[in-house]
Structures are given as structure tokens and as C-alpha cells.
Amino acid sequence: MRPENNPAGRNPRSFIETARRAQIIASAIEVIAEHGFAGASLARIAKHAGISKGVISYHFTGKDELMKEVVSQVYADTVRYILASMEGQETATALLRTQIIAGARHMREHRAQIKALGEIFSNLRLPDGRPRYGVAASEELFQSLENIYRLGQQSGEFRPFDVRVMAVSHSAAVDNMFAYWSAHPEHDLEAHARELADLFEHAVGAKTRS
């Protein structure tokens, strides 16, 4: 008998259940980061974790739930870290710079997680074949970036421009900073982040610092 899902009712997870789920999620992240989404079979994930394949089916309803769990966990971690870094920043210029630099710092410490997140985002599909997380899934991120840009425009720090295009480009540049660093590990990620912050400060027409 497998532990039923827990929709609001009783049924707390046992100690073993909690530990196994965490272990399996961690193993999935590592395997996806190393072999890509298509190379991450349940068999490989189980072998990497040193357990039998059936254990995954026992603790998760299917591969789909496992992938969704990886996404929500890594995504929540990332958002939490970046938002915490931005706390206390006042000007839009400072928020912009912090968003980029904190993102880079987080990438540096969680390379496999971010890699896995990207793989799942661009490869996981619904049963009917449509992407589960498409560009549409970034809507929330776009809106929070737009808030920063709109703030800067209202305060007069930034020139007028289309905030949606700026947000999409910002998000793209940060994602690709990660991809580039991922392919060139000797690349200086922090320097790239600082340069990217400069790039966007100029792009928005902010008063150049110093």
C-alpha cells in the first residue's frame, strides 16, 4: 500500500517517507544536470541513488510528480534567496543590480539545481505533448522585473522604454549568463554579473554610477 496523497486531510509523512523523497529529488537533480532531461530515466535516477527503481514509484505517483517536485523546490529556493537579497534596497537602480548579482551568486552555489530546472522547464511536456512550463511559465518573473523597471521610470531614474521587452531581455541575459558559465566553468561568473548589471543600467538610461 502506498502512502496516499495528502489533500488537506490528515496523514503526515513518515520520517522515512520524507527522507526518501528528499534523497530521490536530490538524485534526480544530479542526474538531470549531468545527462540532460532525456538522459534522466527512472532507472538511472534510482541507480544513482543506490536504490531500486520501484522505490521511486512507491514514493511518487510517477515521473511527472517527481519532476514537478524538483521544479517547485528549486524554484522556491531561488526566488526566496533573490528576494531576500533585494530586501532593503531602495532605488530601482540598486534593485536591478542586486537582482542580477544575487542571481549569479545563487547560481554559483547551486549549479546542478539551476541546470536541472532549466532542463525540466524546456523539456517536460503534458500528456498531450504541449510543454508543461513554456515561456508562459515565466510570466510571474516578467511581472516582477517589470515592477522594478516601472518603479525606475516613475522615480525618474530610468528613461521611457517598453518594460515587457526589457524584462524579457533581462531574464534572457541572466539565463544565458548561467548557460555560458556552465559551458565555460573557468569563466568569471561574478565579473560577468557585474558587467551585465552595467549593461542594463546603461540600457535603462540610469545615471552612470561613479
Add this chain to the structure above:
Amino acid sequence: MRPENNPAGRNPRSFIETARRAQIIASAIEVIAEHGFAGASLARIAKHAGISKGVISYHFTGKDELMKEVVSQVYADTVRYILASMEGQETATALLRTQIIAGARHMREHRAQIKALGEIFSNLRLPDGRPRYGVAASEELFQSLENIYRLGQQSGEFRPFDVRVMAVSHSAAVDNMFAYWSAHPEHDLEAHARELADLFEHAVGAKTRS
């Protein structure tokens, strides 16, 4: 007996051979664009083209050759079009703007091709599991973008900045312009491209046009 490969020696392709290869490549592009790389099986590509699966094996040595053929064909088309558009432009600022706007124009007319190219680029793997086209495959593109940026710096049009970071970000912003438009077909691609050109003109510190 299948037509042998043609390494420098005689053996021109027959009329049928040429037509079939083109048909299969076109079918592959459409299927990949619609179902994604993982959803593009030989069976589906054949069915979409209205032919038997064996025909693909007859005209191509394998799926790998078919994918490589799609890439080299679409890639060459794209590069040719953009370079032709840039011909005659003198200033780095004009080259920069043209590169972005011509890219958008080409995307608009070749949506499926560009989509398929991206899918293959990020999913096709070598037999050992490593990506066939990684970020490393963009090196050529990065260098030609860097040439534009360096030109602008030498002419005094552009401020000093790291040309590699600028090139990577530029490439990322253009790619994501496509992805965003692909997910939101009602989005105004041309307007996005103009806005993006403005963004980078400001980013490089070019004298703002009137």
C-alpha cells in the same frame, strides 16, 4: 542498395534522391517545431511526409545525419540572410540595429525552421551523451557580434565594455525575442526588435538617435 555517401568522388544525386531528401528535411522541421525534439520520432516524421519509415533510412544514414542536415541548412539560410541585410552598413550602430531587425524579419518568415533549429541545438546529443551543439557551437556567432562591438569601440561610437558579455547577452536577447513571440503569436515582433535595438544602443552608450 542505398546511394553511397559522396566523399569527393563521382556519384551525383538523382532527381528523386534530391527531392526526397528535401521533402524529409521539410517534414522533420515541421514535426520538430510542433512536437519538440523528443516528440519527433522517425515514424512521426515519415507519417507526416506520407511515406514509409524505411525511406528515411534509405536516404539518410540515420536520424543523426537527418538532424545535422536540418541544422546546416537552416543555419546557412539564416546567416546568409542576415549578412546580406548588413551589407553596406557602415557604422557599428547601424550594423547593430540591422543585425537585430533583420534577424526578427527572418524569424517572422521562418518560424518553424528557427524553432526546429533551437530544439536540435539544445537537445541533440553525441553517442556518448554529451551535447552535439552546446553553447560552444555559438562561438562563431559570438565572435562576429564581438567584431561589431569592437568596431564601435574603436570608432568611438561605443563606450568601453566587455565585448564577450555584450555578445552573449545580445544573442540571448534575440533568441528569447523569438521564443517569446513563438509563445505569444499576437506579440508585435517588429516592435520588439526595434525596442531591442534601442536597448542595446543605450547599453553600448551610443549617441542616442534624435
Add this chain to the structure above:
DNA sequence: TTAGCTTTTGACCATGCGGCCAGAAAATAA
């Protein structure tokens, strides 16, 4: 110790994959 519940194993299943091939069909040459 014993009984009952949870967890794990490893074999098994149906499905879809890329690739292969014998023979049919079609095009071309004699």
C-alpha cells in the same frame, strides 16, 4: 515473540524507439 503495517526488491509488462531487410514496385536501360 508475535502480529500487523510500512518499505523495498527485482522480475515482469506493454509501448515506442531507431534501425534493418526481403521482397514488391517503379523507373530506367538495353
Add this chain to the structure above:
DNA sequence: TTATTTTCTGGCCGCATGGTCAAAAGCTAA
């Protein structure tokens, strides 16, 4: 026409996949 080569079909192969299950093992409480 007939003979030869090119092209195509449809079935088959071995393999990997995600998922299932009966039985074994482990754990906890009486």
C-alpha cells in the same frame, strides 16, 4: 519488349523506457 537498377514498403529486431506487482524484508507495538 525485357533486363537491370533504383526506390519503396511493411514487417521485424533488439533495446530502453515508465510503470506494476507479488513476495520478501524491516520496523513498531502489543
